[in-house]
Amino acid sequence: xxxxxxxxxxxxxxxxxxxxxxxxxxxxxxxxxxxxxxxxxxxxxxxxxxxxxxxxxxxxxxxxxxxxxxxxxxxxxxxxxxxxxxxxxxxxxxxxxxxxxxxxxxxxxxxxxxxxxxxxxxxxxxxxxxxxxxxxxxxxxxxxxxxxxxxxxx
Numbered sequence: 809x810x811x812x813x814x815x816x817x818x819x820x821x822x823x824x825x826x827x828x829x830x831x832x833x834x835x836x837x838x839x840x841x842x843x844x845x846x847x848x849x850x851x852x853x854x855x856x857x858x859x860x861x862x863x864x865x866x867x868x869x870x871x872x873x874x875x876x877x878x879x880x881x882x883x884x885x886x887x888x889x890x891x892x893x894x895x896x897x898x899x900x901x902x903x904x905x906x907x908x909x910x911x912x913x914x915x916x917x918x919x920x921x922x923x924x925x926x927x928x929x930x931x932x933x934x935x936x937x938x939x940x941x942x943x944x945x946x947x948x949x950x951x952x953x954x955x956x957x958x959x960x961x962x
Contacts, residue, residue, distance in 0.1 A: 812944055816873075819862040820940040826855035827933030830926050837922075846910070853907055856900070856929075873943055876950035885942055886960075892935040899928040 829852035836845040866872075875885045902925040909918040943949050 813873075813949070815862055815866045815870075816940060816944060819859045819866070820937060822855045822859040822862065823933050823936045826852045826859065827930055829855060830929050830933075834923075834926050849907065849910070852929075853903060856903065860900075871952045871954050873952045874950035875943065875947070877942065877947035888935070888942075889939060892932070892939055895928060895932045895935060899925065899932040902928055 829848050833845050833848035833852060836848055875882055875889075877885065902921060906918060906921050906925040909915075909921065
């Protein structure tokens with residue numbers, strides 16, 4: 809029986825926790841529970857930051873795992889991965905802007921940007937779990953190598 813890789817499993821858990829806490833925070837603000845919303849969204853960002861620290865550390869020190877599934881679906885995985893990376897980058901930038909605008913009480917910007925940020929983050933979380941499943945659960949991970957090699961497949 810093959811075991812799941814520990815660092816990707818832990819980092820994926822944190823991104824799931826981040827997505828769940830964003831959903832809870834969204835519900836809290838709809839209920840006008842402002843202080844609870846602030847605390848929950850801080851926790852969501854903390855979970856996302858922990859994910860990023862684990863992911864970046866692993867990438868720097870160990871490398872990334874290339875797709876190990878069938879060659880005939882590798883192109884679909886690669887397109888999906890690029891979509892996920894793009895979403896994650898946009899979500900991170902929007903998240904920082906949303907947090908800053910909320911803490912600085914710029915509520916016009918925060919109220920406009922918050923729902924968009926949340927939706928992008930939900931999709932980032934979901935696609936992140938899909939990438940994890942494709943790399944480590946549904947298929948056996950390929951070679952662990954640098955990020956560029958893993959994405960482009962050389």
